[in-house]
Amino acid sequence: MSARRGRLGGMGLAVLAPLLVWLVADPVLGHRLRIVNGEQTLDIGAVAVVLAALLAALAGWGLLAALERFWGRRARALWTGVAIAVLALSFLPLTGDGMDGGTRAALALMHLAVAAALIVGLRTRDAAATRSAPSTPRPTAPEGDSPAKQSGGPG
Numbered sequence: 001m002s003a004r005r006g007r008l009g010g011m012g013l014a015v016l017a018p019l020l021v022w023l024v025a026d027p028v029l030g031h032r033l034r035i036v037n038g039e040q041t042l043d044i045g046a047v048a049v050v051l052a053a054l055l056a057a058l059a060g061w062g063l064l065a066a067l068e069r070f071w072g073r074r075a076r077a078l079w080t081g082v083a084i085a086v087l088a089l090s091f092l093p094l095t096g097d098g099m100d101g102g103t104r105a106a107l108a109l110m111h112l113a114v115a116a117a118l119i120v121g122l123r124t125r126d127a128a129a130t131r132s133a134p135s136t137p138r139p140t141a142p143e144g145d146s147p148a149k150q151s152g153g154p155g
Contacts, residue, residue: 018049056114
């Protein structure tokens with residue numbers, strides 16, 4: 001499987017997983033996801049869930065691509081650290097007032113679902129490129145020279 005296909009799958013799962021959480025919480029269990037701020041009420045619908053997850057997935061992929069371009073082998077580890085930090089920060093709004101426990105739990109599950117799908121899915125490597133990557137070539141001795149002569153040893 002190519003890295004691009006794996007990453008697209010991870011993005012698809014990152015969009016689908018919170019939508020499934022929303023489907024269970026809102027239509028199936030009948031718990032309206034809403035946030036109240038004074039006199040304003042924000043109902044969280046399926047479109048908002050999909051758009052937020054898609055935006056997070058695109059931002060994650062974009063950041064990973066930039067890190068891979070400039071940081072090489074360290075990019076995935078650095079990106080994973082950033083993704084975990086962003087996940088932790090995403091819980092801060094859930095500590096405020098304006099939502100009941102069911103909404104808070106559903107939103108927390110959505111955040112975890114998106115993060116898990118992205119962290120696993122976007123870290124996918126190109127398996128074919130990994131298998132066929134050339135190994136570091138060994139220096140070869142010119143014809144007639146023994147390896148001992150090349151290294152300066154007795155020969």
